[in-house]
Amino acid sequence: MCRRRRLRIVAVSRATMALCSTRQVCAVTDVPGASHSTAGTLYVVATPIGNLDDMSARALKVLSDVALIAAEDTRHSIRLLQHFGINTPLAACHEHNEREEGSRFLTRLLAGDNVALISDAGTPLISDPGYHLVRQARAAGVAVVPVPGACALIAALSAAGLPSDRFIFEGFLPAKAVGRRARLGQVKEEPRTLIFYEAPHRILECLQDMEEVFGAERPALLARELTKTFETLKGLPLGELRAFVEADSNQQRGECVVLVAGWTAPEDEQAVSAEVMRVLDLLLAEMPLKRAAALAAEITGVRKNVLYQLALEKQKDK
Ligand code: SAM
Secondary structure: OOHHHHHHHHHHHHHHHHHHHHHOOOOOOOOOOOOOOOOOEEEEEOEOOOOHHHOOHHHHHHHHHOOEEEEOOHHHHHHHHHHOOOOOOEEEOOOOOHHHHHHHHHHHHHOOOOEEEEOOOEOOOOOOOOHHHHHHHHHOOOEEEEEOOOOHHHHHHHHHOOOOOOEEEEEEOOOOHHHHHHHHHHOOOOOOEEEEEEOHHHHHHHHHHHHHHHOOOOEEEEEEOOOOOOOEEEEEEHHHHHHHHHHOHHHHOOOEEEEEOOOOOOHHHHHOOHHHHHHHHHHHHHOOHHHHHHHHHHHHOOOHHHHHHHHHHHHHHO
16 A cells, blocks of 8 residues: 555544544433433443453543543542543442432533443442432433443353353342342243352352252353453352362452353253143143153153153142
């Protein structure tokens, strides 16, 4: 490519970048009555979960340009901002005062100031404060713009090698064993990949309960200290993963995400189609279990003992 043409391309892309970075993003609000042409924008900004190199150029630009940063913990965030040489004023917006403080941020937004929302690490609102402020802002017709970046659950899922086309995020499990087991019981037969956040001092009990409820063979993965020096991703069946963590106290330290493969029906059950189950159900309603299984086997061609077992399971569940 000739030098003049190359210089022209560079000049054009610099001009485009300058345009994008001044306007940030052309936000379109979808809230009824949202015609606050003078209102500011609320930027929901993700920050790193360990490695500061994960801070995006756009996040830095937004945090430098806004009038105010609403932070989960100002003492924590000041260090992050100092690291990047950002002097924007900070104000606390945490779980306890978010509802009341929200209106303070809202006043600033409605007065035309741009405000950024950050949490201690990762994406705000994901097991972190911010929900009430975002809701209030949207209800008031203020444009809310995401500035995406690190999120522990997505980082873990992206490297876990477990099905990622469909998954559910369960956040933190209840701290007490009874509540935790009950919650795990509710998702025992969930076919999508399950993702949990857990505190390090509870990781062992959590894995013990998972092994008990989901079974020792269920594939799982522990993602610990993601993006940090001692990052560990250990994928094993639950029984072995529990033993691995039990045997090494280092694995019971640091921040962690637990992923568990979704439920798959036992092979025999999988082989039985919905239509076969319908026949079995109809017969079970009319005759004794053994006779129903035998007749269903004759009608459908599925083995008698498979249907007999299924019928027994059904009776147990009643
Ligand atoms: N908003 C954050 C996000 O986007 O992931 C999550 C905040 S939540 C209060 C903190 C929990 O996230 C931790 O207890 C842990 O389960 C998970 N987490 C955060 N950083 C992590 C990291 N570097 N490695 C593994 N898990 C992490």
